[in-house]
């Protein structure tokens with residue numbers, strides 16, 4: 001008997017039910033026979049079902065006990081590949097990848113998507129690519145170029161580590177229950193090494209936080225604790241520009257100049 005489970009808000013449960021959206025996501029991901037795939041938050045199996053048909057070897061990580069029971073009953077072929085864990089602490093080494101790169105997919109719980117992305121990026125040596133459904137606004141921030149309103153800390157930190165491609169939007173009607181916001185699919189391919197050499201990630205994060213928390217100010221104001229006007233000019237930057245005009249390479253230059261003082 002299939003038991004109806006009420007969606008749990010605390011686990012960000014908005015289950016996909018629109019078959020055309022599900023097909024478009026799986027088409028964009030295109031799992032192939034023999035690949036290792038991890039699905040984060042399989043829920044009731046909207047994506048899992050087709051992933052299993054692809055011939056790829058699927059693992060899933062799900063936090064909700066009730067859904068674990070349901071997945072075990074519905075998909076016996078997943079047997080030893082259902083990990084009842086918190087994706088925020090899940091280690092990819094548990095998957096015994098033997099050097100094979102992992103592909104990751106998920107309609108992510110929106111409340112944990114930022115820390116989850118950073119957690120995955122700490123293990124990026126195991127990851128080939130990732131396709132996620134996220135809140136549209138977050139995808140816009142991930143993919144934003146300098147000069148855009150959405151460009152900020154998240155854009156710099158993620159684009160330093162990954163190639164980011166925003167794919168297509170998904171309306172609330174595709175889910176049950178419906179979220180209050182639009183969603184969007186994003187495709188991420190981690191670089192082997194960060195795009196530019198960073199001496200101290202912590203310094204870079206601090207500078208980004210100081211500058212983007214006061215994004216309307218010029219950098220000579222928001223970053224005055226780090227540089228005077230001559231300091232910016234020496235690094236090839238106009239002290240009168242704002243944070244959103246600075247490219248990733250220039251952020252790294254600024255952070256490395258602070259690190260070496």
Ligand code: SAM
Pocket residue numbers: 011012013014015016017040041042043044045046047061062063064067085086087088106107108109110112
């Ligand atoms: N993939 C399903 C779908 O598309 O219908 C469910 C997506 S739902 C937005 C998010 C899923 O992630 C839920 O199944 C939820 O229980 C699970 N989840 C929430 N927090 C989690 C966590 N920290 N670790 C693992 N799974 C989590």
